[in-house]
Amino acid sequence: MKNLLARSAGCIAAIILAASFQLRAQTNSTDITPQAVLGVMQRVADWQLAHPITLRPTGWICSVGDVGMMALAGISGDAKYRDAMLAKGETNAWVLPQYQGRKYHADDQCYGQVCAELYFLYRDNRMIAPMREHFDWIIANPPPSRGLGNNLGQDQWSWCDALFMAPPTWMRLYAATDDTRYMDFAVTNWWRTADYLYDKDEHRFSATARSSPRPRRTGRNFLEPRQRLGLRRDRPDAAIPADEQSRAPAFRAIVQGHGGENPVAAKAGRDVAREPARPGQLSDAGSQRFRDVHLRAGVGVNQGLLDRATYEPAVRKAWQGLVGCVDADGKLTHVQPAGSAPVKFAEDSTAPYGGGIFCSRAARLSDGGFGRN
Numbered sequence: 204m205k206n207l208l209a210r211s212a213g214c215i216a217a218i219i220l221a222a223s224f225q226l227r228a229q230t231n232s233t234d235i236t237p238q239a240v241l242g243v244m245q246r247v248a249d250w251q252l253a254h255p256i257t258l259r260p261t262g263w264i265c266s267v268g269d270v271g272m273m274a275l276a277g278i279s280g281d282a283k284y285r286d287a288m289l290a291k292g293e294t295n296a297w298v299l300p301q302y303q304g305r306k307y308h309a310d311d312q313c314y315g316q317v318c319a320e321l322y323f324l325y326r327d328n329r330m331i332a333p334m335r336e337h338f339d340w341i342i343a344n345p346p347p348s349r350g351l352g353n354n355l356g357q358d359q360w361s362w363c364d365a366l367f368m369a370p371p372t373w374m375r376l377y378a379a380t381d382d383t384r385y386m387d388f389a390v391t392n393w394w395r396t397a398d399y400l401y402d403k404d405e406h407r408f409s410a411t412a413r414s415s416p417r418p419r420r421t422g423r424n425f426l427e428p429r430q431r432l433g434l435r436r437d438r439p440d441a442a443i444p445a446d447e448q449s450r451a452p453a454f455r456a457i458v459q460g461h462g463g464e465n466p467v468a469a470k471a472g473r474d475v476a477r478e479p480a481r482p483g484q485l486s487d488a489g490s491q492r493f494r495d496v497h498l499r500a501g502v503g504v505n506q507g508l509l510d511r512a513t514y515e516p517a518v519r520k521a522w523q524g525l526v527g528c529v530d531a532d533g534k535l536t537h538v539q540p541a542g543s544a545p546v547k548f549a550e551d552s553t554a555p556y557g558g559g560i561f562c563s564r565a566a567r568l569s570d571g572g573f574g575r576n
Contacts, residue, residue, distance in 0.1 A: 233522060265555045271561065
């Protein structure tokens with residue numbers, strides 16, 4: 204009887220949860236058209252602007268959110284998103300944080316992406332001067348080469364999130380200055396970390412150097428959504444114009460990926476095929492992971508790397524699930540708290556990096572014309 208009651212309660216909870224998400228999806232259009240996607244992005248960004256976090260405003264938790272804000276600023280006709288980032292830069296004097304005095308940590312470099320993007324708009328050297336001075340010091344004073352294990356310290360990019368935080372900052376600084384030292388640093392260290400974390404048999408990346416060289420097939424050591432986003436968005440070629448990419452053999456290798464294929468598109472395809480989304484478990488970290496992988500397949504479709512007919516149904520379901528996480532007031536819910544491993548958390552959990560990844564992903568999904576074809 205107890206088991207029956209437990210199952211009945213679980214079914215009722217799942218029905219209520221599904222109904223709640225359906226209502227949210229009706230409030231926020233689930234169409235994958237530029238106008239519809241932009242509308243949801245703006246609602247999420249507006250909520251975040253109205254609920255700022257004042258603790259470490261240039262730390263990674265806020266900076267990942269600001270990266271998404273800049274993605275929105277690039278496609279929105281409303282200047283308030285750009286102006287909010289401009290005001291934050293002025294308030295913080297364009298200085299990258301050095302949390303507790305650390306000099307090399309990748310998390311502290313994420314904010315430089317925002318500084319660089321604003322520099323591209325205003326061409327004000329004040330916006331990148333502190334970052335340039337900091338990175339010049341790192342080049343002149345490289346950390347000891349002690350291997351990549353996190354137990355040996357985090358001065359190197361030894362964990363996957365570092366590939367979201369640091370390489371795109373270095374590449375944007377190269378794009379702003381034409382100083383190839385920044386490009387060389389990013390390419391060398393990106394490949395060093397990516398090769399270490401990549402499992403050639405599973406065609407997947409493990410999350411940290413603490414994981415075994417061969418992650419278990421259960422997937423427990425594989426990447427979480429924001430980490431996989433870094434591997435796609437922040438390859439070192441991401442900030443370089445196509446005509447410049449062709450000059451560097453490393454860029455061609457990066458675009459092709461491991462084994463002559465695009466690893467991210469291929470991984471997205473494999474995951475969509477073998478790990479279908481699980482309805483009724485929307486507060487579970489795993490189901491968020493599935494939706495993110497499916498949505499990333501839409502980027503692969505936009506780029507001509509994945510077949511539209513095969514992956515479009517999963518992409519549309521994934522987008523509907525993510526839109527269902529946006530409250531009527533624009534709050535993005537079901538965001539996994541910061542930490543080293545997935546945990547159970549409250550359904551209304553949110554964080555700036557959640558909105559940032561949402562906007563970054565949404566911008567890329569719509570940008571390639573997914574909803575226009």
